[in-house]
Amino acid sequence: DARVxxxxxxxxxxxxxxxxxxxxxxxxxxxxxWYRQTMMQGLELLAYFRNRAPLDDSGxxxxxFSAEMPDATLATLKIQPSEPRDSAVYFCASGLVxxxxxxxxxxxxxxxxxxxx
Amino acid sequence: xxxxAQPEDQVNVAEGNPLTVKCTYSVSGNPYLFWxxxxxNRGLQFLLKYITGDNLVKGSYGFEAEFNKSQTSFHLKKPSxxxxxxxxxxxxxxxxxxxxxxxTFGSGTRLQVQP
Numbered sequence: 001d002a003r004v005x006x007x008x009x010x011x012x013x014x015x016x017x018x019x020x021x022x023x024x025x026x027x028x029x030x031x032x033x034w035y036r037q038t039m040m041q042g043l044e045l046l047a048y049f050r051n052r053a054p055l056d057d058s059g060x061x062x063x064x065f066s067a068e069m070p071d072a073t074l075a076t077l078k079i080q081p082s083e084p085r086d087s088a089v090y091f092c093a094s095g096l097v098x099x100x101x102x103x104x105x106x107x108x109x110x111x112x113x114x115x116x117x
Numbered sequence: 118x119x120x121x122a123q124p125e126d127q128v129n130v131a132e133g134n135p136l137t138v139k140c141t142y143s144v145s146g147n148p149y150l151f152w153x154x155x156x157x158n159r160g161l162q163f164l165l166k167y168i169t170g171d172n173l174v175k176g177s178y179g180f181e182a183e184f185n186k187s188q189t190s191f192h193l194k195k196p197s198x199x200x201x202x203x204x205x206x207x208x209x210x211x212x213x214x215x216x217x218x219x220x221t222f223g224s225g226t227r228l229q230v231q232p
Contacts, residue, residue, distance in 0.1 A: 048219045105151060108162070
């Protein structure tokens with residue numbers, strides 16, 4: 001049963017600490033998305049990658065957030081230093097884009113619930 | 118720019134009655150439209166999508182959605198609601214023509230089905 005796997009599921013950290021969230025996309029998918037969900041803002045796109053290259057990270061606060069894909073099976077989202085306003089659920093999703101068309105729907109992981117105190 | 122509006126924060130319906138969750142969109146090119154459902158403490162699950170073809174799209178769990186180009190709408194429907202349908206529903210759009218590849222989501226509509 002192919003699925004997107006995110007770790008950790010929950011993270012509580014103190015303000016100022018580094019946080020790393022990991023995502024394993026579905027094998028064969030070439031596009032990875034990072035979304036953040038909060039009550040106030042809903043679902044916001046932070047960044048997305050195609051074939052491991054960042055295509056759009058305009059939704060991400062550049063001074064503290066960074067997203068990478070070290071290889072095709074791992075995407076990471078880092079926050080350094082973390083702040084209380086970063087508390088949210090962070091979702092990773094993957095999909096297959098061919099010829100510029102999203103041929104599949106985006107499959108979402110279960111999310112990482114981050115609490116910064 | 119692409120955007121999605123879900124005008125209702127919450128929809129209440131009695132079990133067995135038909136339900137509609139509204140969605141309107143704005144894109145400059147051709148839209149790809151999606152509906153996702155989110156249960157508590159879970160990720161988003163795909164329900165259905167419209168790419169081209171028949172304006173009435175059938176999806177998972179008995180849901181369907183009707184694409185209306187003139188009204189730029191993509192309302193989610195189900196003929197007979199179940200208590201287990203209670204969840205948060207998101208409409209999403211992707212504009213193929215502007216080169217933006219990611220989905221833009223609406224704010225979500227909470228569906229509450231009463232027994």
